[in-house]
Amino acid sequence: MAKCDVCGNDYDKAFTIRQGDRGGTFDSFECAIHALAPRCAHCGCAVIGHGAEHDGRVFCCAHCARSSGVKGLEDRM
Template sequence: MAACEVCGNDYDMTFEIHAQGAVHTFDSFECAITKMAPVCEHCSCRIMGHGVEANGSWYCCAHCARKAGETDIVDRVGAAHT
């Protein structure tokens, strides 16, 4: 058994995520997301999808990137800026 590095639960079904040369142990996807998902620079939500990167900052969507001043980001080709 191994303990989750977020909640400390000692669980027989933990899993490992290998990322950037480190190994992380979790008991649920919720704990893995809490530890590993980036945070949107505008609204502070966890980015669980692909997100949007602009000038070294991460955003959950094009709307948040635009609100933070990134004027060229759109959700899809042909989308209107709002």
């Protein structure tokens, strides 16, 4: 069995994810998201969808991007 890097659970169905030079062993997608998902530059939530990116900053939505001074991003038209 392998131990989850986030919660420490020793689980027989644990898995490993590699993302560039980052990665880890996890017992659930929830723990993998907690460890690897980018965080919104405005509100800090985990960006688990497509999000929006501007000048190297990641945002969870166009609202957060606009609130941080980014112009021209829309969630939908």
